[in-house]
Amino acid sequence: xxxxxxxxxxxxxxxxxxxxxxxxxxxxxxxxxxxxxxxxxxxxxxxxxxxxxxxxxxxxxxxxxxxxxxxxxxxxxxxxxxxxxxxxxxxxxxxxxxxxxxxxxxxxxxxxxxxxxxxxxxxxxxxxxxxxxxxxxxxxxxxxxxxxxxxxxxxxxxxxxxxxxxxxxxxxxxxxxxxxxxxxxxxxxxxxxxxxxxxxxxxxxxxxxxxxxxxxxxxxxxxxxxxxxxxxxxxxxxxxxxxxxxxxxxxxxxxxxxxxxxxxxxxxxxxxxxxxxxxxxxxxxxxxxxxxxxxxxxxxxxxxxxxxxxxxxxxxxxxxxxxxxxxxxxxxxxxxxxxxxxxxxxxxxxxxxxxxxxxxxxxxxxxxxxxxxxxxxxxxxxxxxxxxxxxxxxxxxxxxxxxxxxxxxxxxxxxxxxxxxxxxxxxxxxxxxxxxxxxxxxxxxxxxxxxxxxxxxxxxxxxxxxxxxxxxxxxxxxxxxxxxxxxxxxxxxxxxxxxxxxxxxxxxxxxxxxxxxxxxxxxxxxxxxxxxxxxxxxxxxxxxxxxxxxxxxxxxxxxxxxxxxxxxxxxxxxxxxxxxxxxxxxxxxxxxxxxxxxxxxxxxxxxxxxxxxxxxxxxxxxxxxxxxxxxxxxxxxxxxxxxxxx
Numbered sequence: 001x002x003x004x005x006x007x008x009x010x011x012x013x014x015x016x017x018x019x020x021x022x023x024x025x026x027x028x029x030x031x032x033x034x035x036x037x038x039x040x041x042x043x044x045x046x047x048x049x050x051x052x053x054x055x056x057x058x059x060x061x062x063x064x065x066x067x068x069x070x071x072x073x074x075x076x077x078x079x080x081x082x083x084x085x086x087x088x089x090x091x092x093x094x095x096x097x098x099x100x101x102x103x104x105x106x107x108x109x110x111x112x113x114x115x116x117x118x119x120x121x122x123x124x125x126x127x128x129x130x131x132x133x134x135x136x137x138x139x140x141x142x143x144x145x146x147x148x149x150x151x152x153x154x155x156x157x158x159x160x161x162x163x164x165x166x167x168x169x170x171x172x173x174x175x176x177x178x179x180x181x182x183x184x185x186x187x188x189x190x191x192x193x194x195x196x197x198x199x200x201x202x203x204x205x206x207x208x209x210x211x212x213x214x215x216x217x218x219x220x221x222x223x224x225x226x227x228x229x230x231x232x233x234x235x236x237x238x239x240x241x242x243x244x245x246x247x248x249x250x251x252x253x254x255x256x257x258x259x260x261x262x263x264x265x266x267x268x269x270x271x272x273x274x275x276x277x278x279x280x281x282x283x284x285x286x287x288x289x290x291x292x293x294x295x296x297x298x299x300x301x302x303x304x305x306x307x308x309x310x311x312x313x314x315x316x317x318x319x320x321x322x323x324x325x326x327x328x329x330x331x332x333x334x335x336x337x338x339x340x341x342x343x344x345x346x347x348x349x350x351x352x353x354x355x356x357x358x359x360x361x362x363x364x365x366x367x368x369x370x371x372x373x374x375x376x377x378x379x380x381x382x383x384x385x386x387x388x389x390x391x392x393x394x395x396x397x398x399x400x401x402x403x404x405x406x407x408x409x410x411x412x413x414x415x416x417x418x419x420x421x422x423x424x425x426x427x428x429x430x431x432x433x434x435x436x437x438x439x440x441x442x443x444x445x446x447x448x449x450x451x452x453x454x455x456x457x458x459x460x461x462x463x464x465x466x467x468x469x470x471x472x473x474x475x476x477x478x479x480x481x482x483x484x485x486x487x488x489x490x491x492x493x494x495x496x497x498x499x500x501x502x503x504x505x506x507x508x509x510x511x512x513x514x515x516x517x518x519x520x521x522x523x524x525x526x527x528x529x530x531x532x533x534x535x536x537x538x539x540x541x542x543x544x545x546x547x548x549x550x551x552x553x554x555x556x557x558x559x560x561x562x563x564x565x566x567x568x569x570x571x572x573x574x575x576x577x578x579x580x581x582x583x584x585x586x587x588x589x590x591x592x593x594x595x596x597x598x599x600x601x602x603x604x605x606x607x608x609x610x611x612x613x614x615x616x617x618x619x620x621x622x623x624x625x626x627x628x629x630x631x632x633x634x635x636x637x638x639x640x641x642x643x644x645x646x
Contacts, residue, residue: 023085024073031070034090040064042101043094044108047116050088056116057108059101063092079315083116099354106327118324119311121441126333127163128155129170131219136209137184137202138216140176142167147334154223156296156333158304166303168198173230173256174219175200175207197252225276225299231257276300278338280376283322284384288314289392292325293384295376298336305380307387309441319345326351335359341367342377398440404561405502409528409547415501416440419483420572422506423453423475424580432583433479434576437500438568450579451479476505477514484522500527506569508533512546532569543569593617596642598635606630607639618643 034045040062047056060066070076070084095101109117130143132151142163147153157163170176177184177199179191184203193199200207200215207215222230238253280295290313295305308329313321323345335355344367345351355363368374402414418438425431433451437444453475480503491498505511512531519527531546543566545553555562593604593614610628611617617625617639625636 024081027084027087028071028073030088031067031084031090034092035064035067035071038064038067038092039094041094042096042098043092044101044104045093046091046108046112046114047083047087048089048091049086052089054112054114055083055086056114057105057112059098059105061098061101063094077315079116097353098350099357102327102350102354103331103358106331109324109328110331115312118313118316118321118328120325120328121309121311126156126158127160128153128157129163129167129223130154131176131216131223135181137177137212139178139181139184140167140170140174140219141178152220152223154298155303158294158296158306162304170219170222171198173234174215174222175256176215176219177202179203197255223299225301277336278340278373279336280340280380281322281326282342282377282380282384283318284381284388285318286388286392289388289395290318290321291384291388291391292322293380293387294329295380296336297376305383307384307391309391319343323347323351327354330355330358335363337361337363339363339365340373340377341365342381343367394442395440398442401561401564402440405564408553408555408561409502409530411501411528413501414440417444417497417500418502418504418568419500420504420506420568421476421479422569422572422576423472423479424576425453425475430580430583431475432576432580433475434572434579435479435483436568436572436575438571443571448575449483451482452583453478472507473510473514476507476511477518480505480515481518481522484519484524484527488522488524503527503529504565504568504572505529505531506572507531508544509546512548516548532565596639598638603630603635 042059042061043063044057044059045063045067046054047058048054058066067090070080070087073081073084076084093104095104109119113119125144128143128147129140130147130149130151130153131140132138132149134150138151142160143149143153155163157166167178171178171193175198178193179199187203190201190204190206191199194201194206200212202212218230218233234253234257238250238257241247241250241253276297276299278297280297282293284291284293290310292308292310293305294308296303308325310321310325316324322341322343326339335358339351339355341348345365348365348367352363352365355365366373368377399414405411406414416439420436420438421433423431423433431453433453435449435451437447487499490496503515505515508531512529515529515531519525519529529548533544533546534542542554542557543562545555545565547553555565593599593607599607606629607617608614611620611624620628620640622636622640625631625639626633628636631639
């Protein structure tokens with residue numbers, strides 16, 4: 001592992017002797033081996049099992065004291081006893097302070113996702129509004145991912161919907177461009193956005209540099225919380241235009257003022273507290289399930305809220321769940337000026353120091369007991385409780401559906417992992433297979449997979465990856481062969497939880513026979529496969545379910561379990577079609593010159609400028625290629641040979 005200069009690492013791998021020892025004794029022995037050389041310094045420790053997989057990541061003010069606790073087995077909870085029993089190795093990283101250890105712990109948890117740490121289920125990045133500053137006419141846009149571009153970032157927003165609504169309104173108010181640089185550079189007349197009064201058209205000189213810079217400054221002020229200034233400025237300009245009887249301009253300014261009022265009304269809702277740059281976090285717990293509700297307030301405006309349901313919280317104290325959650329949340333997000341919590345944390349000072357170090361400014365961690373900020377906390381707590389109740393109601397319904405599914409298909413227990421397969425192509429071209437995954441908590445989108453199915457040969461080939469393009473049966477066989485051959489290699493003892501309890505395939509007897517043939521070749525015997533074929537006239541509600549025994553099932557059109565199976569099938573179809581369209585679009589935009597070794601952007605441009613089209617380059621003689629500017633004789637021969645290779 002690579003760490004910064006602030007961290008020094010000691011790694012110890014222990015071969016614990018005594019194969020006949022109970023697992024928990026072997027785990028304690030491994031930990032005691034570490035204690036012999038462990039310093040009483042701040043740091044982070046990783047506990048790993050016999051296979052080298054990380055079980056748990058923790059931080060400590062004094063590593064020796066903290067790790068010693070794991071050797072006192074009788075004082076540990078049942079959950080930690082299981083963890084110690086699996087432990088065989090440990091890795092120690094010392095840090096300069098406990099705050100540094102807290103930051104490193106969150107970073108490592110996000111990287112390794114250990115099964116005994118509290119984990120965020122939803123690791124999707126948060127959207128921001130990005131205002132570029134490396135162009136004469138800055139562009140405003142939605143941004144996700146690493147914030148490496150030069151400019152100002154405003155956020156986080158809780159959802160894409162929140163940021164899209166804000167961007168639409170901002171375009172009406174400040175008329176900033178949203179187009180790409182290449183689109184901007186090639187315009188000769190204003191686009192539709194200018195016609196509908198959402199852009200000032202700097203691309204065609206409809207606004208000068210100074211006026212556009214003023215719009216940018218106004219947008220920055222508004223996004224930074226100075227909303228009243230922007231409102232007064234627009235109001236004064238509208239009044240002046242009306243007094244000058246320039247009613248057309250006054251009407252435009254009136255519409256912009258209305259858009260500004262809309263943003264203020266929609267974002268300032270329920271943000272009446274004194275916090276201007278804060279995150280409000282509340283936790284609700286019931287029947288072993290926890291929900292954390294986070295409100296994002298920036299510039300005294302509420303930029304949305306999101307509910308999180310962390311994993312691996314069974315037997316973990318609420319304060320520990322909240323502490324672990326906040327560490328992982330701000331591993332990705334820039335910390336606000338204030339963090340308002342619904343409870344006082346024992347390690348609040350440590351959290352404040354760590355977040356301050358990460359943010360580069362002081363971050364206050366508070367638990368308001370009265371005043372307007374307390375009302376914000378109560379609102380977040382109410383939302384957390386309501387979200388938890390909805391989640392539990394959905395979970396109860398989901399559990400009932402999975403139990404019915406087990407009865408319907410004679411499964412030993414309700415399935416914990418369902419995989420659904422579909423494929424998509426047009427007359428065999430751009431063939432692509434897709435797998436979606438569902439479980440007790442709904443769709444598991446991080447587990448979705450795409451399979452590029454560039455089959456060659458024919459359906460009778462001994463190699464399952466070779467098939468005639470357009471052969472749906474062979475394509476399904478090839479996809480399942482690849483998927484389960486990999487599972488056999490990576491998880492032969494089925495301990496990782498990646499093996500499905502139920503496989504659904506979009507198709508009838510032919511596809512089912514192809515999948516069964518693939519399973520026979522791989523020796524897979526204990527995975528139930530069901531084919532789902534369209535009903536008469538392809539009507540929803542008349543689906544036929546093909547069982548491995550050859551029996552067929554039809555369900556009543558209003559059966560809840562049928563609706564659930566239709567949702568699974570439709571999600572697989574949606575994912576497959578979307579992936580196929582993306583692949584087809586990429587293929588349409590592809591240039592044959594991209595596949596020629598040694599041809600970069602400059603040479604490709606020179607060839608196209610000389611020959612006109614890539615097709616002309618493909619058909620050019622060796623002599624013609626040698627005469628092209630910037631193309632050497634060796635390169636000309638390479639191009640000529642590439643297009644004439646057998």
